[in-house]
């Protein structure tokens with residue numbers, strides 16, 4: 654729930670999440686419930702349920718991803734722009750990739766979504782669009 658709030662209000666800082674957890678602990682401290690101490694503990698608690706995100710450095714002009722033969726390159730071989738911000742070893746631009754197959758497998762583990770994805774087997778033999786399934790009606 655805390656992470657949903659942080660996602661909904663994108664400006665909500667991690668320190669704010671930690672402050673809310675401390676408030677919750679103060680209010681409900683007498684109840685025997687384990688409440689995470691800070692944002693890191695909340696994130697660690699749900700990390701096993703999340704699909705891993707792959708993060709890559711990319712050229713500022715989107716020429717290449719610094720991966721494979723370019724994994725250690727300091728500049729883009731195409732446009733010659735620097736990979737990192739000046740005087741920092743911090744990439745100027747990053748690309749976040751959420752692998753498709755683990756994400757779909759995770760969706761299939763949720764009973765309701767799995768049922769909706771398999772709805773076509775209950776419909777007529779020929780389904781031309783997912784919107785023709787019972788779940789969408």
Ligand SMILES: [Zn+2]
Nearest residue numbers: 712716729732
């Ligand atoms: Zn480039």
